[in-house]
Amino acid sequence: MIIVLKPRADAQVVNHVLERIAALGLTPHLSQGVSRTIIGVIGDESKLATLPLQAIEGVEQVVPILKPYKLASREFHPEGSAFEIKGVKIGGGGLAVIAGPCAIESEDLLVEIAGRVRAAGANILRGGAFKPRTSPYSFQGLGEEGLKILQAVGEQFQMPVVTEVMDPRQLEMVEQYADILQIGARNMQNFDLLKECGRTRIPVLLKRGMSATVKDLLMSAEYVLSEGNRQVILCERGIRTFEDSTRNTLDLSIVPNCQLQSHLPIIVDPSHGTGRPELIPAMARAAIAAGADGIHIEVHSCPERALSDGPQALVPDQFDRLMVEIRALADLMGKTITSQTGETAVCAPC
Amino acid sequence: MIIVLKPRADAQVVNHVLERIAALGLTPHLSQGVSRTIIGVIGDESKLATLPLQAIEGVEQVVPILKPYKLASREFHPEGSAFEIKGVKIGGGGLAVIAGPCAIESEDLLVEIAGRVRAAGANILRGGAFKPRTSPYSFQGLGEEGLKILQAVGEQFQMPVVTEVMDPRQLEMVEQYADILQIGARNMQNFDLLKECGRTRIPVLLKRGMSATVKDLLMSAEYVLSEGNRQVILCERGIRTFEDSTRNTLDLSIVPNCQLQSHLPIIVDPSHGTGRPELIPAMARAAIAAGADGIHIEVHSCPERALSDGPQALVPDQFDRLMVEIRALADLMGKTITSQTGETAVCAPC
């Protein structure tokens, strides 16, 4: 940590800062120049992080050197983490292809969609039973009935299932049905929910908040990890910017950026990231080429009748075509798409 | 609602859209030109909002006309809402001056701070017992012990108290101590929490999310209102932008903007909005001049020892000086600062 003092900070200020640092058992390094004094502290920055040194009269700027996350950092775990969930490998060369409808609407519909995405090569089934809708008047999800349908259809097609949990009180129920717990973008800093998910041993798919920096995302992962659950999968799903022709702005640079700073796998959701079906295939391909450990795509057999987010869903035929491209790219990138039944998707000769 | 079809949309598409609309008992108006066809629907837009018409092949754009919020809208309640909380009037010419430390740290400290802010003219006391901290390793608040302290100190100084609730499970406890429930920026779209707060009859201070539009904020208010709790106070606290010399960018235009669209009172938090004590007084004054129904200021007697957000707190002396300016501005704007004991802050002769 580096403390930069204001110009003309006097000896009293300097001494006060030095004392505060020394009181923590740390050794400050003083550098005094004509126009500025800076104080460097090297050591256990976490001790210092608890001190609001910036509030000291005479301090201009405090520059942290060490990252505020530990368990999520690559320094803590130099090898990239890879998780195997019912035979599906995510990270370490394993590509997650998560597909399904935004919301679970009925068993028939989910069977229809799951059948199609499984055949096309998806290895994880998604579907929401609790839906975070902007409007209280919109469809809020089927609740436990939806979870039962999801679990049954997942078993039928031998696909692990992922579903969103919005409220710590839902967790006891959702745990019984889900193979992966999704924490949505709007709840990325719902710290009580993060802690509760951290207390389970079910893998967590943590979506980036709409205005979360990379550091914020990794700090939220840290909340889950620090409770003992080491299986966190990060997910980019677009951020809010001034651009108004897409629902969000998909920030693919977070893929290599996170991979440098963290050992956690990271996947990409181009459905929410663009909100426009005609842009999804290009961005799904780009995600794989950027090195993502998976993609997350919403598919619906009849988007114009979907109860949630229909306008951004691919239809199964579009998903089929996309998966041909994804498999070819996965091959090129040295990634494999494994499934619960053991087979590996292979690239059609290209 | 207006449905714009893609260029060269054929009769089949047009008929399909017309049928979907008619099936809801609504009357479409067709306008066909050389380059585009548009279909207008005037009537109960909420019926249409459930249809993802944008997902229909051949539809280019769907433009909603009516606002998606109802109970929060000024059309629903043309008079501005005003709430009286233990004698403190917010809205309708009553100015809320909410002050106190970020977190409740101890009874002694809270007594000291409350005494100072009350003397300076604040009429509501704030303090956090449950703290949403970016890092799991930071101080997370005193919990129920903090709530007890807050309630006792509020009673001692005859100030209603506001404190944050982060988790629906905390509500039963917090209800016993708080006069106003704060929903923090990070939880603005924690819909289960919004619903639960809506089921109480305790006024809710709803902070704008860091990437929430005005519409998003009013939709979150709608969640609370639609559960029957009609006392929602909106709060601007800065949004995330590229500007990196302030913690957030305080968007004061939301004050007149919300007042035009909604009947709900709106206050401003320049502490989080700037994150820099030296900018807080100017922005507090600007908030009042913009017509805000109150301000929310963090005050700490020793910011450099604060357990949370010290660097952005005013010290009591700074708050004293600010309140002289605020009272003069309140006078000019025709606002009064009422208190629990009935007295009204008066402007020193200016």
Next chain:
Amino acid sequence: MIIVLKPRADAQVVNHVLERIAALGLTPHLSQGVSRTIIGVIGDESKLATLPLQAIEGVEQVVPILKPYKLASREFHPEGSAFEIKGVKIGGGGLAVIAGPCAIESEDLLVEIAGRVRAAGANILRGGAFKPRTSPYSFQGLGEEGLKILQAVGEQFQMPVVTEVMDPRQLEMVEQYADILQIGARNMQNFDLLKECGRTRIPVLLKRGMSATVKDLLMSAEYVLSEGNRQVILCERGIRTFEDSTRNTLDLSIVPNCQLQSHLPIIVDPSHGTGRPELIPAMARAAIAAGADGIHIEVHSCPERALSDGPQALVPDQFDRLMVEIRALADLMGKTITSQTGETAVCAPC
């Protein structure tokens, strides 16, 4: 400047950095800890700024300490700058009230508008002769004919005039007519234009770019100042954010922020800052309360027939009402609105 090395940077890297610094005649301070090495350099940072130290293998982060601007900084000129332009004082307690149409459309119209805004208390007349329009098919301004009209009407009403210059080639012409040169938001980093304006001795009104940080704005001011023109007036006019109910997001915190860091006066343009006439009065008041040295308001007698930006103009009656409020606030803030003829606007008894 502080150079933070990557974890495990070896002696070779350390020595390489030390040598690069020493070669400039500067003295580095080395602080070595277990997890990190940092090197502080105190002295003439401008020498170092030319070195891309961040590109050195083994360097993690370079943290500049000194501000990159000099002539614009308050350290260079501790007193706030104040300019007197034909009797109108800007800065140092003098408030600029700049008003007029977006574009000069005809002499009759400008006379009508100027008469009204002058009577209401504006002290500077604005009008565009060269218009930066998003579309090449929109009205591009009257050019020199417009400048002649502007000058004549300014003289008739004894108001100094400000007009935009978009192209260095226009400067020779514009100089003959304008009392203040406006550099528009889109040209804030048109460095050749900045330099040319810096070579004149005509005051420059520099508008903040739509995605410019405070530092960027001050660096652009530095371009003008470094060419010898010391009369730069900064202007906030809104930045681009995700909020879509206003044309831009007016960032009023830049007013106290710039005043702390720079000696240059700063004014606010709520017309472009909001794009909505119904929000302009509240934001103009807020700007004055925040401490701005002036406001910039577009006024048109018939907005629905304006050739440019009509939808955001106030009509003269609205401007009259606003000026009553502005005068009262100016009084409260201890500011005066001086005019070319020497009279000072006085607050009606309030």
Next chain:
Amino acid sequence: MIIVLKPRADAQVVNHVLERIAALGLTPHLSQGVSRTIIGVIGDESKLATLPLQAIEGVEQVVPILKPYKLASREFHPEGSAFEIKGVKIGGGGLAVIAGPCAIESEDLLVEIAGRVRAAGANILRGGAFKPRTSPYSFQGLGEEGLKILQAVGEQFQMPVVTEVMDPRQLEMVEQYADILQIGARNMQNFDLLKECGRTRIPVLLKRGMSATVKDLLMSAEYVLSEGNRQVILCERGIRTFEDSTRNTLDLSIVPNCQLQSHLPIIVDPSHGTGRPELIPAMARAAIAAGADGIHIEVHSCPERALSDGPQALVPDQFDRLMVEIRALADLMGKTITSQTGETAVCAPC
């Protein structure tokens, strides 16, 4: 165009709007409902675009239906445009690989870099002779001397050259040396510069402004096109967002987005888009997979001694490795990298 009236707009307002529309020779379609009246106008929207209908008292919202750009739109030119510049094909399956240093520093250095990037597979050489630097104290480029070096080195390695033009007055000189004129992000809305480049017949590489929407970018292209120069290449180079761990946020969704709306080729600059060499390869790959018509990469043999933007340059060895990946991806995407001498880069067997 659709005009939505305010609730309770009376007959007078309705008639006034209808008259304004009829006066332009257009036919309005009136739809009156209980809560709202809307007026649709189908026809030559450009006539209406000149009317600020939004400024009419009683009008709530004006929704344009047609795109404001014409020559840049895909409707105008359904086939994608492809340009051949000295044998290098851009668009239509031809991939531009533009590489070189940020600034031209000396002939020796440019020869060294050009030799390396040419050997690795780049087909266009870049280098700045006029540099838009944030600080007036930074290296501003070699000017004409730099242009001469660039032209000579381009001829030596048989590569067409691209260089930035910042000021209309430089154009006469730059035209003599450059094969492609670059308009930088900061000048994307320097409309006089756009017009002047539009009057040449030299292809223009138009970089997206830091806060430009897709529509803004296409409108700037329209400025060039409308002057008769039909060779415009768009370039994404990152936008400004709250994310502070990258220099900008690279918005790759603009690639398919522009390709749907416009016929113009679009390339991607991951160097400015990320500002971090370790992220450039992943984002260059992603750009190709997203369907971009080219990439633009800064390469420098000794970034730590570069006079401009060193910290974001790749060294030649890194560029070599990247090009192996780019060629494999180009193959997969069905794109070819042609060069001035006629050879086509081939993918090593993969």
